[in-house]
Amino acid sequence: MARRQEAKGWVFVGPFLTVFALTFLAPIGYAIYLSLYRDQAFFGGSVFVGLDNYAEVLRDAKFWESAGRVLAFLVVQVPVMLGLALLAALAIDSARLRGAGFFRIALFLPYAVPGVVAVLMWGFLYGDTFGLAADLNKLLGTDAVQPLSGSWMLPSIANIVTWEFVGYNMLIFYSALRTVPGELYEAAAIDGAGAIRTIRAIKLPALRGAIVIATIFSIIGSFQLFNEPNILRTLAPNVITTYYTPNMYAYNLSFAGQQFNYSATVAIVMGVFTAIIAYVVQLRGSREAL
Known part of the structure; x- marks a missing residue:
């Protein structure tokens, strides 16, 4: 009887495990396999080199330049983005904002715009000879x-x-706020807590898990930066190089x-770096929650 139940369980889990293995584990395994070989320039074919490719990446100045660029992007852009999302979620949840539903939808609409379309739209606004930037200069x-110059490019992409x-991210925070029991707000009101005190004592602690999740997602997204600089490269080829970000470097x-x-x-190296940083953030967030 127990074996039958176990077999039924595998029937339900099997399709997921098959798809997971084919679409996730197999590509990673193949990438690791490729990283252990190197093509021979004169004789053709590939030869096993072990960890030599990894040692070369760690000595590659282009790789470190691109990695440092996305790290700077992460340190500045992620706190700004999450801070704005947090303020928006608190404002919408405060019940003092008129038309909260409209603002919630309006803030979420840019996420519904395809990434390529969004970058093209902003690229036309950023153009030096056309668009809003050119009009302002005139x-x-x-x-x-x-916005497409060397010193402005990274802030433009961050924007x-x-x-x-x-x-x-606002929707993540707002969803977490909606799970807070109303009794806590009633108790805070009875104790005479104002809006700021309620945010600090009730809302922010309730948002800790959501903030950790949003931060991890944002870290992963920052290290995966590709679409925005790759599309804008057609407008500023002298500013955005083929190794502007690690993903662009690997792609080219x-x-x-x-x-x-x-x-x-x-x-593989960037995946390991991303996993380590995301794990550290998750571990720190879990300890603070305790």
Whole structure:
């Protein structure tokens, strides 16, 4: 009887495990396999090199430049984006904001816009010879507004990502706030707690888990930065290089340089870095919750 029940369980779990193995484990395993080999320039074929590709990545100045760029992007953009999302969620949940439903939908709408369309739209706004930036320069009689220049490019990309994902993170925070029991608010009101005190004593503690999850998602998204710089590269090819981000570096190594083994190595190294940082954030968030 117990074996029959176990067999029935595998019938339900089996399809998921099959899809998981084919779409997740198999690509990772193949990437690891590729990273252990290197193509021979003169003799053709590939030869097993062990961890030599990983050692080369760790010495690669282009890799570290791109990794440092996305790390700087993460340190600045993620707190700004999550801070705005938190303020929006608290405002909508406060019951003092008129048209809260409208603002909730309006903030979430950019997330519904396809990423490529969003970048193209902002790219037309950023253009030096067309769009809003060019119009502002003509109006002011200066070239001060240059979103696609070297010093402005990373903030310009951060602005696009923030516009896209503030509503998504706001919805995560707002959903967490809706699970807070009403009795806690009633008790706080009886004790004479004001709005600020209620936020600090009730709402922020209730949001701790959601903040950790949103932070982990944002960290992963930052290290996966690809669409925005890759599309904007057509407008600013001298600013955005082929190794502007690690994902762009791996992509161009593979599809433009035909260096599949080294590209797989770059992807594996970035995956490990991302997993470590995300785990540290999760571990720290869990300890603070305790």
